[in-house]
Amino acid sequence: MADHGLKFEIESKTVAEFRSLDKSGELILQPEYQRQAVWPERAKVSLMETILLGYPIPEIYLSYETSPEGEQTASVVDGQQRLTSLLGFLNNKFPLDGLEDEQLREKFEGKFFKELPDDVRQEFFQYRFPIRRLSNLADEFVRAVFARVNRVNMVLTEQELRNALLPGPFNDFLKDCSAHEISSLSGVFSGERRKRGGDLEFYAEVFGTCIFGLSNKKAELNERYDKISSDFEDYRDRAAEFLKLLTYLGDTVKWVGRTRWSNIVDMFTLLHSSWGLREDLYGAGQGRATQVRELLDLFQRAVSVRKRKGENGEAAGLLESLAAMTGITVTEAESVVDDYTSGIRNSSDLGSRRVRSQQLTFLLSKKLAS
Template sequence: MADHGLKFEIESKTVAEFRSLNKSGELILQPEYQRQVVWPDRARVSLMETILLGYPIPEIYLAYETSPDGEQKASVVDGQQRLTSLLWFLDNKFALDGLEDEKLKEKFEGMFFRELPADVRQEFFQYRFPIRRLSNLADEFVRAVFARVNRVNMVLTEQELRNALLPGPFNDFLKDCAAHPISAVSGVFSGERRRRGGDLEFYAEVFSTCVFGLSNKKAELDERYDKISADFEHYQDRAAEFLALLAFLKDTIKWVGRTRWSNIVDMFTLLHVSWGVREDLSNADLQRTGQIRDLLDLFQRAVSAKKRKDENGEIAAFSASLSSMLQMAPEEVDDVIEGYMSGIRNSSDLGSRRARSQNLSLLLVKKLKG
């Protein structure tokens, strides 16, 4: 058994003690490696119901760090969702809606904490949480414990585990990508996807594809992620170019309502193909940039019309406009659209990704070189 000098002490804390720790600033609910708050209201209410019933809950892991001056902080390694829900309830941020126990439902349904009877609130404050205390551990060991506990419990996504185990410049770069205005204006990420790190994983996958080439996501992403994270300095110039590309596309694409580029699959392809011609795009004058904008807009409209089986009879008009713009025969344009469409099915396998990229690239390169 490995011996890292780890100290795991078992103790307990009351609800009142957690409230005091939080108010004094000694409780760090969301260390850098922690995921965001993702529990739905029903889970929060269920936890409060468990406390009201006096039933036990799983232990909470706290990592304590004491400074040479005697100042102490407690970081939540495991139990962030539970403690955040608890403190929110104490702050009257949600009510007891949807209680399952019939007796509690009859007494307290719909009540905020402040509305509970005084004796119930007093007892609630005295409820004890089981604590696993980690004392003065190096950050790497705390992160390892966090990842190990959550991997065993199967509650973290792969990206949430990467965030915990691989902090540093690459992770910071991915956060910059996720926070870029293109993420908001495109509407490509749902709230749930962002909360579970899906936006970071998307940009990690796209950037690694731009650097190393197309691959099957499941087979390659972890290996590529580790490689870039271990030597991000080597990739910093390309990271800067990638952020510049995001800015170009954000300002160039016609973001009117939801477009094809609002879908993960299509945005992935757009970024990968644009990366291949990034120098030509950055050197394009205003007229050529406007033509690229129109080309990409016509293309995504044509694909959407084809996907909905051209219910409005628009595909012919879109194909004709693309044909005229690119000086291609209409049947060639139709073949490109059909080829791209074939890559939307089984969207993450290598063949599908290649089909999408090859067909969009054909049009984009023809316009830039023409």
Template structure:
């Protein structure tokens, strides 16, 4: 058994003690490796109901760190959702809506914490949480405990585990991508995707594809992520190029409402294709940039029209306009749109990704080289 001088002490803390720790600033609810609070209200209410009933709750893992000056902090390794919900309830952030226990429902349904009777609040503050205390662990071991506990409980996504186990420059670069204006302009990430690290995973996969080429997501992502994370200095220049590419695309695309570029599949293809043409894109003059903007807008509208109406309808006029821009026949452009649209099915499949990239590259390269 590995001996890292780890101490795992078992103790307990009352609700009142957790509130005091939070007020004093000694409780760190969201260390860097933790995910954001994602519990829905019904889960929060269920936890409060459990406390009111006096039922047991799974133990909370706290990593204590004491400085030579005697200052102490407690970081939440496991139990962040529970403690965040608890403190929100104590601060009257949500009412007890949807209680399951009939007696509690009759007495407290719809009430905030401050509206509960004095004796109930007093008893609530005395409820004890079981605590697993981790004392003065090195950061790498705290992260390992966090990842292992959550892997066993199956509560983290793959990206949340990567965030915990692989901090550092690559993770910081991915955060820069997520914070880039293009992420907001495109509307490509839902709130739930952002909460669970899906935005970080998206950029990790796109960047890995730009560096190593197209692949099947499921089979290659983890291996590529580990490699780039371990040797990020080797990819520093290309990470700067990638961020610059995001800036170029931010000013090139027509961001009006939801477009095809608001979809993960299409945005992935756009970024991968644009990376291959990044030098040409960076050297366009204002007139060429406007033409590219129109081209990409016509393209995404034609794809959407094809998906809605098949062979005929709105797509025909868009095809003619596209054909004129790239000096192709409408029939040739129609084939490009047809093949690209077919590649949207089985979107993460290597063959589908290859088809989409080939067709978009064909149109963009013709325009850039004309």
């Protein structure tokens, strides 16, 4: 058994003690490796109900650090969702809606914490959480504990584990991508996907694909992520190029309502195809950028019509316009759209990804060469 000098002291803390730690600024609820608060209201209420009933709750892991000046902080390694919910209830952020226990429901349904009787609030403050205390450990060990505990409990996504175990410049770059204007313009990420790190995983996968080529997501994502993370200096220039491409597409694509580019599958293809043509795209001038904008809009509309099996007349008009814009025949345009649409199925499959990228790259190349 490996010996890292880890010490896990067992103790307990009351709700009142956690509130005091939070008010004094000594409690760090969301260390850099932690995920965002994602619990739905029903889960929060269920935890408050458990406390009101006096039932036990799984232990919380706290990592304590003491400075040479004697200042102490406690970072939440495991239990962030529970403590965030607890403090939210104490601060009257949500009421007790949907209580399961009949007696509690009759007394407290719909009430905020401040509306509970004095004796109930006093007893609530005295409820004790079991604590595992980690004292003055190196950051790498705290992260390892966080990842190990959550992996065993099956509560983290793969990307949340990567965020915990692989901090640093690559992770910072992915956050820059996620914060880029194109992420909000496209509407490609739901709030839930962002909370669970899905946006970071998406950009990690696309960037890895731009560097190393198309692959099956499940087969190579982790390997590529580890390589880029450990040697990010070798990829820093290409990371800057990738952000430049995001800016170009953010300024060029017609972001009106929800388009094909608002889907993960299509956005992935757009970024990968554009990466290979980026020098031609940048050098084409404003007039050509406008034409690229119209081409991408026309193409995504044609794919949408094909996918939902729209009227033949509608499809025919779009295909004719697409052919005229790129200098190909209507038959070729129809083949491109059909092949791309077929590649949307089994979207993470290597063959499907290759088909989509080939067809979109073909159209963009035709337009840029005309």
